[in-house]
Amino acid sequence: MEKILEVKNLCVSFKTHNGVVKAIRGVSFDLFKGETLAIVGESGSGKSVTTKVLMGILAKNGIIEEGEVLFDNKDLTKITKKEISNIKGKDIAIIFQDPMTSLNPTMTVGYQIAESIIEHQGLTKNEAKSKAMELIKLVGINQSEKRYKQYPHQLSGGMRQRIVIAIALACNPRILIADEPTTALDVTIQAQILDLIKELQEKIGLSIIFITHDLGVVANVADRVAVMYAGKIVEFGTAEEIFFDPRHPYTWGLLASVPDLNSEINKLYAIPGAPPNLLYPPKGDAFALRSDFALKVDLEEEPPFFKVTDTHYAATWLLHENAPKVEMPEILKVRIESMKKEVSQYDY
């Protein structure tokens, strides 16, 4: 498969009143052409900061300490502001969580779509207008003529998010970053937007980085999944590998703490404690203090990635050949068994 984006050992810190927060501590991943890579993690795990680096919209107090982001043989962390503004919004587009805050309330939605077409493609106003109208149709909104002239407050939440997607797609991007695009929406609307994103991906051949904390959504959209914790990727693999054969204790905890509609369980597994404060990142495995499976070495030394399969890697000492044999929690085992059974029941 063809790599479209390569992130190598990215480290980002923020200067704050209380000291330097090490928000991202060595993140590496590849994005392949046409795939959807989901990045999951809790708030503060660094998933959104990662995307901000890709877009060149890091807050002013953020510093890229190390690492590179390779796109089209260019390192996005080193190019000038002008060069990056040619890429952002054009080759790489982003949609955010809350469609109301990412739209300008004083401009018609149609013009907001046309604006970036005029900016990046140098079309005239009228050409841009007819292209914007096409995009409105493309994202599944009827009466494009009427909608073009409306303001964001006149549209429903789902429709606003469709407009945001239309703006993102206006310049035929190659990469779409979706940062929690459905979190603020109702489940029924969420389902529609997810379907729309998948449908557009097939039509246009987009590569998508999908940021979310909802594992159901991940299962729905992702080809591959990267799990982030405390500024690092702790495990990555194909969606099936992560959901059916997770290896990192944090992934275990995460999967076991969401209730599954289909299984009758009467206690949820809750990961004890809270994520570490990244003002003082812990030594060794950042998850060790909350983990039931921590080894002595976890408190001393950071685990490297161990290979599970060609596509599946996990950063935990448990996979070291000298580590004691540890199995995932019983709750999760039962769950995965029942999920597999469920699939065979449907017999696709």
Add this chain to the structure above:
Amino acid sequence: MTTKNQVILRVENLSQHFKLGRKNILKAMDKVSFTVNKGETFGLVGESGSGKSTTGRSIIRLYNPTDGDVEFLGKRISGKIDKRTESMLRTKMQMIFQDPMASLNPRKTVLDIIAQGLDIHKLYKTKKERNKKVYDILETVGLSKEHAHRYPHEFSGGQRQRIGIARALVVDPEFVIADEAISALDVSIQAQVVNLLKKMQEERELTYIFIAHDLSMVRYISDRIGVMHLGKMVEIGSASNIYNNPIHPYTKSLLSAIPHPNPLLERYRKRVDYDKSNIDYDEGELVEIEKDHFVLGTEGEIKRWTA
């Protein structure tokens, strides 16, 4: 568990209409009826604007309902009520809100926030007793005595929600309305808080109304569930009735939209769209189609759905 068939709350034809300007009326909640049994968790689900929060707020008198009756512990608590009923209601029924930061006063210490209910209802004799009650409840919800003298901003989201729970439980209520109490929390913290709510329920024989839009969490925590849409209660039943045998097309559509954490299943799932065009909510009545399973519909509609 306690016997779960003694009715603790009865809501009858409760309506809440908001005036929007001179002509328009928003029927946020229209002729909603249901009962909640002692010791159970009644889940309320629906999309935003369905009236689920309005229902919770109208019951606890944050809004003044337009019409209808609410009966709690055998007493009428809607409309005009006397001082004694009011004071009973204000201790026996409590609420936990969605955003713990917005619902905690940033200028007060945790001690004073939690003790406010005790102060108002004079539920202690000495200051020592007051503080002890607060310390005890802090321990119960998984915080410690040392936390009492800090301010809300010093806590994480999960801890703040624990403070919200402590504030609700310190006056020893029997009934708690949790309005999206876990929606603002991270996945792993959600599980902690839900487990805490369950533990409290077992220890104190609490009854909950659990309002949420996360249907898998509602299924997990609830004994019975009410599904709301456009201000109407369209289906009520036990959790397994609602999830395994949904009758109302809206419930079916809602359930089909929940993503499951199972990638193989997700890839092939079909969603059911909801078409309201030939369903008249105003004509329909809640009909019992099996034991403890009610569906809103006219005779013809129900026949169509159950056929």
